[in-house]
Amino acid sequence: MTNNPAAAPADAGAPRAVLSARGLTKRFGPFTAVNNVDLDVCHGRIHALIGPNGAGKSTVFNLLTKFLKPTEGRIVLDGTDITAMDPASVARMGMVRSFQISATFGDMTLLDNVRVALQRPNNMSRQFWRSLISLDRLNRQAMELLDRVGLADMAQLRANNLSYGRKRALEIATTLALEPRVLLLDEPLAGMGQEDVEHMAKLIKTVSRDCALVMVEHNLKVVGDIGDDITVLQRGEILARGDYATVSADPRVREAYMGSEDDSH
Amino acid sequence: MSAKHADTIVMPTRKSPVPALTFAALILVLAILPAFFYPIFVMKLLCFVLFAAAFNLLLGYTGLLSFGHAAFFGGAAYVTAHALKVWQVTPEFAILAGVAAAIVLGLIIGAVAIRRQGIYFAMITLAMAQMFYFFCLQAPFTNGEDGIQGFSRGHLFGIIDLNETMNLYYFIAAVTVLSLVLIWRIVNSPFGQILRAIRENEPRTISLGYSVQRFKLAAFVMSAGLTGLAGALKALLFQFATLADVAWQMSGEVILMTLIGGIGTLAGPVVGAGILIGMQNFLATSGLPVTMVLGGTFMVCVLLFRRGVVGEILNLLERRRG
Numbered sequence: 398m399t400n401n402p403a404a405a406p407a408d409a410g411a412p413r414a415v416l417s418a419r420g421l422t423k424r425f426g427p428f429t430a431v432n433n434v435d436l437d438v439c440h441g442r443i444h445a446l447i448g449p450n451g452a453g454k455s456t457v458f459n460l461l462t463k464f465l466k467p468t469e470g471r472i473v474l475d476g477t478d479i480t481a482m483d484p485a486s487v488a489r490m491g492m493v494r495s496f497q498i499s500a501t502f503g504d505m506t507l508l509d510n511v512r513v514a515l516q517r518p519n520n521m522s523r524q525f526w527r528s529l530i531s532l533d534r535l536n537r538q539a540m541e542l543l544d545r546v547g548l549a550d551m552a553q554l555r556a557n558n559l560s561y562g563r564k565r566a567l568e569i570a571t572t573l574a575l576e577p578r579v580l581l582l583d584e585p586l587a588g589m590g591q592e593d594v595e596h597m598a599k600l601i602k603t604v605s606r607d608c609a610l611v612m613v614e615h616n617l618k619v620v621g622d623i624g625d626d627i628t629v630l631q632r633g634e635i636l637a638r639g640d641y642a643t644v645s646a647d648p649r650v651r652e653a654y655m656g657s658e659d660d661s662h
Numbered sequence: 663m664s665a666k667h668a669d670t671i672v673m674p675t676r677k678s679p680v681p682a683l684t685f686a687a688l689i690l691v692l693a694i695l696p697a698f699f700y701p702i703f704v705m706k707l708l709c710f711v712l713f714a715a716a717f718n719l720l721l722g723y724t725g726l727l728s729f730g731h732a733a734f735f736g737g738a739a740y741v742t743a744h745a746l747k748v749w750q751v752t753p754e755f756a757i758l759a760g761v762a763a764a765i766v767l768g769l770i771i772g773a774v775a776i777r778r779q780g781i782y783f784a785m786i787t788l789a790m791a792q793m794f795y796f797f798c799l800q801a802p803f804t805n806g807e808d809g810i811q812g813f814s815r816g817h818l819f820g821i822i823d824l825n826e827t828m829n830l831y832y833f834i835a836a837v838t839v840l841s842l843v844l845i846w847r848i849v850n851s852p853f854g855q856i857l858r859a860i861r862e863n864e865p866r867t868i869s870l871g872y873s874v875q876r877f878k879l880a881a882f883v884m885s886a887g888l889t890g891l892a893g894a895l896k897a898l899l900f901q902f903a904t905l906a907d908v909a910w911q912m913s914g915e916v917i918l919m920t921l922i923g924g925i926g927t928l929a930g931p932v933v934g935a936g937i938l939i940g941m942q943n944f945l946a947t948s949g950l951p952v953t954m955v956l957g958g959t960f961m962v963c964v965l966l967f968r969r970g971v972v973g974e975i976l977n978l979l980e981r982r983r984g
Contacts, residue, residue: 484869485868493869500863500865504862505855513870516856525852525853525880525884527851532855
């Protein structure tokens with residue numbers, strides 16, 4: 398990645414980073430969970446964050462999305478320093494995350510789940526005096542989003558009644574409602590059956606064309622299939638980075654994954 | 663993208679006739695209730711119905727358990743009583759003053775408490791309500807243990823004499839019904855959807871770009887204001903504002919009512935207040951130990967009907983339907 402901004406626009410082969418982190422460090426008391434991590438996420442690419450358990454992937458993820466405050470380091474989104482911002486503000490700037498445990502509004506219908514995401518950009522979140530019928534004008538958009546993830550015919554079901562894989566799909570639909578510029582997915586495939594995994598991987602690939610996408614993932618096969626840039630973390634530090642071929646050929650990475658590689662396939 | 667496919671499925675939210683019918687039935691019941699019950703009792707019941715409904719707005723629809731609502735209830739009662747007795751304003755202004763006081767208190771307590779969640783939130787509200795209790799105990803205008811009493815209810819808008827029991831009854835009934843309609847509207851509004859989302863999954867709501875603290879504070883203040891309205895009506899009804907209205911037991915009572923009736927349902931607080939006030943009234947003359955019977959009832963409810971009376975009924979209906 399070039400550090401000279403003047404050279405970047407001319408160089409079409411190296412897209413500019415939408416989201417950059419420099420020297421990201423997080424300490425919990427004496428324990429350093431993340432140490433001096435640099436990261437660049439580019440538009441239209443999938444950036445996978447992998448590493449053995451306890452490598453600090455989720456901490457990096459929470460730092461990027463502002464759910465945790467970094468002890469040191471800087472995070473820049475589209476040229477704006479967001480290091481000191483709160484999570485809701487960065488979400489409004491177009492950086493949206495998902496959660497490891499699928500995050501839906503369980504007691505609400507699928508349609509309502511997606512409409513909640515649409516309400517804010519449409520300035521329809523504060524009216525306490527208006528009827529729910531006023532939200533019907535979001536239905537078309539909401540249904541298109543549900544259709545995109547294959548849930549349109551379940552719009553009136555409650556999210557609680559969905560299977561795990563479908564909950565994750567609903568979560569993606571809700572996230573896409575915000576038209577994110579940066580999308581961060583925390584283990585989007587965890588706990589899914591094989592069929593759902595393939596479906597979701599395809600969906601993630603499609604979605605990544607319109608945004609910069611970061612995902613934490615254990616499923617190395619999928620990471621190899623759809624990941625463009627891969628960063629391997631170990632004990633809070635970057636062990637290796639590059640495309641899948643480079644990373645998987647790295648002897649240090651192979652060593653770090655010894656024993657756990659079999660589980661991941 | 664198959665927008666055509668999506669089009670065929672979009673169904674507009676149907677306007678359900680159920681709420682309108684429910685409110686019509688409620689008005690009908692309120693019209694005939696005084697023929698069977700002592701109107702003062704029904705009015706007391708209505709004050710607590712409103713109190714519990716306002717509390718449920720926070721607990722049931724936003725997922726915030728406040729243990730300090732007595733401060734808003736009793737605070738508004740004191741201010742209303744003081745306004746009637748000392749300032750000698752008409753009752754509508756006295757009530758407005760009470761509600762305004764509750765809103766200010768709600769802003770202060772809410773702004774501090776919403777920074778924490780769960781049990782810590784409850785503890786902060788309790789602690790601040792207790793501070794307010796001791797303020798009321800010491801402040802000269804509350805008359806300490808004696809409370810504020812011995813004032814006339816005055817004439818509503820300077821015309822309608824509220825010292826006439828039935829005038830007062832229709833006034834309190836109208837205010838209660840309108841407030842319940844307002845709460846129903848808040849819950850079923852675009853704003854209410856966001857509150858529900860916060861209750862269901864707060865981190866997710868934040869990640870969608872909502873400043874949930876503001877929504878929580880707004881809900882807290884709305885709940886405090888409506889609780890204040892209930893307290894103001896109670897002070898007007900009994901011509902009496904006392905330390906019992908700001909004591910923590912009052913906060914506990916409204917939690918009981920809401921839980922017994924069913925949190926997160928609109929009818930729950932109405933039923934819960936009815937059960938609790940009805941039992942208190944009945945037990946007061948029965949010679950039975952009131953607190954033990956109430957405690958026993960609460961335990962039975964928690965063990966058998968975890969959704970509360972109304973919640974269990976609704977759940978039963980839903981299961982039968984599908």
